[in-house]
Amino acid sequence: MSPPLRLAHDGPLAILTMDSPPLNLFDLAMWDAWEAEVARLSDDPPRALLIRADGRVVSAGVDVRVFADTDPAEAESFWARQLRISQAVEALPCPTVFAAHSLTLTAAFELALACDLIVATPSARFGLVERRVAFTPSMGGTQRLAERAGPARARELVMTGALYRASTLAEWGVVNALFDPAGFHGAARAYAERLASGPSVAHTATKRIVRAYLDGGVPAADAVLPEVAARLVRTEDHRAAVAAFLSDGPEHRTTYVGR
Template identity: 70%
Template sequence: MSEDRPLLLTRDGPLAVLTLDSPPANLFDSAMVRAWSAAVERLTARPPRGLLIRAEGPVVSAGVDVTLFRDLPAEEAAAFWAGQLATVRALERLPCPVVFAAHSLTLTAAFEIALACDLVVATRSARFGLVERRIAFTPAMGGTQRLAARAGTARAAELVLSGELYRGERLAEWGVVNALLPVATFHDDARAYAARLAEGPTRAHAATKRVLREFGDGGVEAADRVLPELAGELAATTDHRRAVAAFIASGPEHETVYDGR
């Protein structure tokens, strides 16, 4: 399946790929914002087993088109940003691994979306920033708090208050970027990285995401409350039963093919 620019949604077996394709800067203008919301709605209605978010062109995204701020009436701003945050939260709740691939400049809205993904891969030289201070604003799609969850409040304050750009290598040191991939093969490597997750035990991945979400919302106690039921549900899945039998027969390096059920 594919959509017209500025955002392309395709499916490759169990993996869905969402590509920013609005040259030259992949700006989050009104068209991109609408396309992004619609794409997440489609993914929610028909979840894949894995999702890769990537971009075409020399930059991932130069961020939000500043004219959007100019044209947005102040009395409508709260509702508008509530809608954008709702889309980000829906992305987080997809029951599959979500990988964001950043090969170069990734600013504001795009970076906030990356922070809502389960895993981020990047090149060492990719540059990231939440630079809203330059228009006397604050990240309004949840980037500040999600950066704090990954790297701590002091790091989040440093990045957002300074408005500086940080390389992928630095953010890997902070725990924000999960893997650094070479520039020459970045797009192929990122797809392979996401495909491996999409081909895995989908129901188990969904349970892991739920546990982590409960932990983020309410700590260990909240995660503990939901875990027994999740484990009971997983015990009945085809993938679990098949993997247990393969483990007993062939050991931990068994090559079970999962079908997501």
Template identity: 55%
Template sequence: MTEPMTLEREDGLAVLTIASPPLNLFDRAMFDALRRHAAALEADPPRGLLIRADGSVVSGGVDVHEFDGLSVEQGAELWRDLLRAVTTIERLPCPVVFAAHALTLTAAFELALGCDLIVAGRSAKFGLVETVVGLTPSMGGPQRIAERAGSGRARELVMTAELFDAETLERWNVVNRVWEDDEVDAQARALARRLADGPTRAHDATKQIVRAWCDDGLAGADSVVPAVSGALFGTEDLKNAVQGFLAKGPKHGTPAHGR
């Protein structure tokens, strides 16, 4: 049986690919693969992660068969497992980029919202359309839309179940960058590679500070800065970059090693 999601690593950059054409539906096999790969990435974090998809769509959403006949307890357990997978990706100590080249619905969109950056093709469309089966998005979508775009936009995306284009979501601060469709994969790979080749310990510190702000506001973020940023002075990357800057200026080009 072909794996519905593949994980490849090369020189510090990991690429997680949704690969179950034609619709890349999130069914039991896809959910299991997501959990398995998230655990592998947590156990052995890369320096950067790109999440992308093969085929004409990123994903047509969840295979509705997965919801048929679930009890209240089984539904709650499903969401606990899937939220755990999303938060595992979200908390990786490295930059995570999600590339959407086309239609991105429900579970795939919620996975994207757990990433640091979402980049998209100009014709890509996004939707949280769970109300069509009497659900609300439950892999973290509403709260992460609210985090990026505000609570009003979160209610709009979920309650209307409409599709929104990449440029609209860029204006709303949900999508970070929009490129021409045929450029998305190459541009996303280049961006993820550049981030992976950078000072990944500093990138992790940025993630921790921003997460502290999301959880506890300005005071919460300020409270973690001394320990989180102070620890960077013990890294090889900072020491080498400081010496390179002093010797050659801001364009010193000192390579970072993630240590």
């Protein structure tokens, strides 16, 4: 059988694709694949990561048989393991983009929320529907949704278990960009490629500053900023871009190398 998740590289861009037809369900094999591939990305980070899916849907979420088979005595360790996948995606030192062309439920939506940016078709639907099995999202989706859209919206989405179109979530600040369905995969890839070929060390610095802010507010971000800026000053990309700006102006065509 083909693996449910495959990792490919195209120059500085890594592409992680879910491919477990027909529904890209999160069963034990899917979670094991995510754990392995995210560990590989953590050990050897790309300059940007695009997460996408093949098939009619992005994912119909968790395979309900997982709930039926989970031993209550092992539930805490089981869900701690799955949460660590979201945490590892979030901690990757590169821009991460989740591309949703259609239905994106539960675990897949939670992983999208662990990414830096979410792009989607306007009609793609998202949901944290665990209430249907008297459960709550347990890969970190609720709190990450609250970060993006506020606690009231997080409670609404989780407690109602309703599905929301990407166009609505874009208004909430959850989805960052909407692309036409006809050229969606190409547009999502171009969006990620632009990050991968851009000043990716500076993008990593931006991630660190935002994370410091989320963890401790403006004072925490201010505390790390001088050291972050000093590191960027010493990079090849910064020095090359400054020189190109001075010689060619703001529309210079510097090739960034990620160092």
